[in-house]
Amino acid sequence: MSEESKTYAYFLGCITPNRYPGIEAATKKILKEFGIETEEMIGASCCPAPGVFGSFDMHTWLPVAARNLAIAEEMDLDIVVTCNGCYGSLQEADHLLRGNPKLKEETNKILGEFGREFKGTTKVNHSIVVLHDVIGLDRLKEKITKPMNDVNVAVHYGCHFLKPSEVRGHGSSDDPHLLEDLMQVTGAKTPEYKDKLMCCGAGGGNRTADAIQSLEWMRQKLVSAIEAGCDCMVHPCAFCHLQLDRGQEEMENAYGIFLNFPILFTTQFIGLAMGMSEKEVGLDQQVTKMPDKLLK
Amino acid sequence: MGTLYEDIIDCGGEIFGEEHLATLRECVQCGKCTGGCPSGRNTALRTRKLMQMALLDMREEIFNSPELWFCSTCYTCYERCPKGVKVTDVIRTIRNLAAKEGHMSVPHRMIGVYVMKTGHAVPIGPDQMKLREAVGLDSQPPTAQKHKDQLEQVQAIFKATHYDAMIDFDWGTMTLKGMDKGGKK
Numbered sequence: 001m002s003e004e005s006k007t008y009a010y011f012l013g014c015i016t017p018n019r020y021p022g023i024e025a026a027t028k029k030i031l032k033e034f035g036i037e038t039e040e041m042i043g044a045s046c047c048p049a050p051g052v053f054g055s056f057d058m059h060t061w062l063p064v065a066a067r068n069l070a071i072a073e074e075m076d077l078d079i080v081v082t083c084n085g086c087y088g089s090l091q092e093a094d095h096l097l098r099g100n101p102k103l104k105e106e107t108n109k110i111l112g113e114f115g116r117e118f119k120g121t122t123k124v125n126h127s128i129v130v131l132h133d134v135i136g137l138d139r140l141k142e143k144i145t146k147p148m149n150d151v152n153v154a155v156h157y158g159c160h161f162l163k164p165s166e167v168r169g170h171g172s173s174d175d176p177h178l179l180e181d182l183m184q185v186t187g188a189k190t191p192e193y194k195d196k197l198m199c200c201g202a203g204g205g206n207r208t209a210d211a212i213q214s215l216e217w218m219r220q221k222l223v224s225a226i227e228a229g230c231d232c233m234v235h236p237c238a239f240c241h242l243q244l245d246r247g248q249e250e251m252e253n254a255y256g257i258f259l260n261f262p263i264l265f266t267t268q269f270i271g272l273a274m275g276m277s278e279k280e281v282g283l284d285q286q287v288t289k290m291p292d293k294l295l296k
Numbered sequence: 297m298g299t300l301y302e303d304i305i306d307c308g309g310e311i312f313g314e315e316h317l318a319t320l321r322e323c324v325q326c327g328k329c330t331g332g333c334p335s336g337r338n339t340a341l342r343t344r345k346l347m348q349m350a351l352l353d354m355r356e357e358i359f360n361s362p363e364l365w366f367c368s369t370c371y372t373c374y375e376r377c378p379k380g381v382k383v384t385d386v387i388r389t390i391r392n393l394a395a396k397e398g399h400m401s402v403p404h405r406m407i408g409v410y411v412m413k414t415g416h417a418v419p420i421g422p423d424q425m426k427l428r429e430a431v432g433l434d435s436q437p438p439t440a441q442k443h444k445d446q447l448e449q450v451q452a453i454f455k456a457t458h459y460d461a462m463i464d465f466d467w468g469t470m471t472l473k474g475m476d477k478g479g480k481k
Contacts, residue, residue, distance in 0.1 A: 014418035017428070017437040025431035040438045043446025045415040051369030052407055052417065055391040056400065058311045060457040064411075064450060096311060103311065110456045114449045163371035164384070173375050197372075199334045204369035206335070208403045213366070216338050242418075282431045 008080035008125065009072040010038035011090065014046050015238035016082045020245075022282015023082050023238055026271040027127050029281075031080075033143060033274065034135045038080065041071045047089035049239075050160060051204030054089075062103070063110045065093035066118040070111060078123040080130055082265065084237035085203070088160030091124040095167050126161060128236045128266050129170075132178050140185050145275040147187035151232070151293055153269070154225035155179040155190050156244070158237035159199050173197075182266060183234060186273035193228035195221040202243035212254055218247045222261045231291060232262035234269045241265055249287040262288045269294075300355045300393070308389030312382070320386050322379040323347045329373035329383050339366040343373050343383060350390060359394040365401070395462065405463040405472055412454050413470050415440025415447045 008031075016023045028038050045064060046053075053061040069090060072079045081087045097104045098120045108117050131140060162173040170178065174197070180190045201207065201217030222244070225233055233244060245263040252258040264272075264283065271281040278284050278295055297303065301320065308317040329343035330336050336343065341363040349358050358364060364387075373383040394400070407417050416439065425435040440447045454460050464473045 012437050012439060014416040017433075017439065018416060018418050018420040018424050021424070021428040021431050021433050024437075025433055042438045043440050043443050043449070045440040045446075045450045046411050046417045048411060049407075049417055051388070052404075053411075055365075055369070055388050056395045056404065056408065057457065057459055057462065058308070058388065058392055060454060060459040062311065063453045063457065067449060067453065100313065110453055113456065114452055116449070159368070159370040159372075164374055173371075199368045199370040199372075201334070201368060204365075204367050205404055205407075206366055206368040208407065209362075209365040209401065210339075213339060214368075217334055217368075220338075280431065282427070285427050285430065 006035060007037040007039060007077055008130070009041050009075050009077040009122070011041055011044055011047070011068060011072070011079045011081050011086055013081065013083045013086040013238065015242050020238060020241055020265070020282065022268060022285060023241065023265040026265065026267040026276065026281035027082050029276065030267050030271060030274065031130070034139060036130070036135070039075060039077060041068070041075070044068050044071055047083075047086040049085050050089040050092060051085075052208075055205055061089070062093055062096070063107050065089050066097060066107045067111055067116055069094055069122055069124075070116045070118050072122040073119050074116075078125055080125050080127050082127050082236075082267070083239055084126075084158040084160040085239045087124065087126045092167055094120065094122070094124055126236060128178065128182065131266070131270070132182055137181060137185050140182070140270070144186055144273050146273050146296070148269075148273050148294070149187040151188045152230045153183045153188045153190050154193055154228065154230035154233045155183060155196065156200070156221070156233050156235040156240060157197065158235055158240045159203060161236050179234065179236065179266065182270065186270060191228045191230060193230060194224035200240040200243045202239055207243060211250065214243070215247050215251050215254065218243055219251060219259075222248075222259055226259070226261060231293060232264055232269075234264050234266055236266050238265065245287050260288055262290050262294065299353045300350055300358070300390075301353065303393055304350065304386060304389050307392055308385060312385055316382050317386060317389060319379070319381045320347065320350060323351065323381050324379055326378065328376050328378060332372045332376055334370060334372065335366045335368060339363060341366040343367070343387075346387065346390075347381065347383070350386065358390060359397060359399045364391060364394060365404070400463065402472070408454070408459060408463050409465065409471055412451055412460065412465060415450045
């Protein structure tokens with residue numbers, strides 16, 4: 001399949017559909033606006049989280065990921081995702097299985113028990129890459145009806161969108177520009193801030209290992225964005241979203257400090273700039289509240 | 297059981313290829329991994345020390361270090377290592393070996409419980425179904441949680457790889473052994 005494909009198998013994962021469905025709604029609406037359809041993947045499971053299940057048992061992580069890839073292959077569609085964890089897991093599994101016939105055979109022995117097979121015929125795409133490269137910045141710009149001219153956005157890439165760069169293929173992980181490009185299309189500014197490339201703190205089982213310690217990473221990141229004069233943070237990862245939005249409530253419970261720094265998934269922010277309402281993209285359901293300048 | 301280095305090559309090698317993990321031998325203790333580590337600035341995790349401990353076969357010391365679990369797998373060290381050590385994958389492999397030998401916390405084991413029970417590490421509940429309806433989506437996505445026959449496929453994988461035994465999962469109570477009585481094994 002190629003970049004031409006106008007229908008994607010939407011791999012939902014866990015956090016997007018089960019905690020922040022506004023991300024799912026916004027993504028589907030934007031893609032549809034540009035003539036791109038999304039189909040449900042019946043029976044898809046957890047990706048499973050690359051730093052979590054990859055840390056516990058890679059020999060379980062891989063067949064579970066391969067089963068998800070096989071579902072999209074049966075649909076004869078490329079995959080689109082809205083979480084860096086899903087992106088990392090599925091793309092890495094696809095990469096490893098394609099490059100290692102013995103591993104593929106062993107994995108298919110497990111999948112064969114219930115009649116599935118990994119063939120290596122789908123491609124794993126991140127939704128923000130579809131926006132940037134398939135729809136393209138010029139076409140996106142035509143649909144911006146509510147420019148974000150006076151908004152300073154702290155862009156947060158998350159880790160597994162860019163790294164490992166040898167697998168992801170989005171260029172330098174030290175100097176990325178894809179999110180900046182997308183934000184600038186809406187008229188928003190993207191100031192540099194100290195902890196721009198820092199992890200949200202959630203991955204690799206770190207949030208589960210020690211929640212308070214992991215929230216400290218988040219706190220440092222958010223404070224450095226606030227100090228740089230940013231109005232909100234925009235990112236491409238449902239798991240980061242959970243940490244950065246829900247984490248602010250957890251931080252309030254632990255320390256009594258509520259930063260209320262607005263957190264938006266990329267398609268939620270672009271949805272607003274395309275004239276969608278706060279409610280349509282689920283931003284009224286969050287811990288962090290959106291300021292008037294994003295909703296005007 | 298060989299040395300820790302040999303076990304890293306065996307366990308991770310099957311997935312990533314042996315040469316990928318053998319990059320560990322190239323470590324010159326320069327500390328660039330530690331310098332850029334977002335965990336290291338907040339926790340006692342010292343990636344350089346971890347690499348050296350692995351090479352010195354300090355298995356028990358590593359497996360009993362809480363810091364082993366404070367890496368968020370952000371791959372900053374992996375990207376920057378001047379000697380090409382695949383640091384993050386070395387750490388993930390060490391964690392696999394630690395988990396296999398029983399060094400896995402109850403909260404970490406519970407993540408597996410959720411996936412075996414529902415197909416998802418973060419399952420849906422009634423409140424979240426309402427959130428979905430509010431944005432115009434079906435109350436439940438058509439994932440493994442909704443389809444029993446699909447969930448059984450996911451469960452079959454966890455059985456085939458003996459993940460269930462690794463975390464002491466009880467298929468009768470669908471949780472960790474001893475957990476249904478409020479116990480903590």
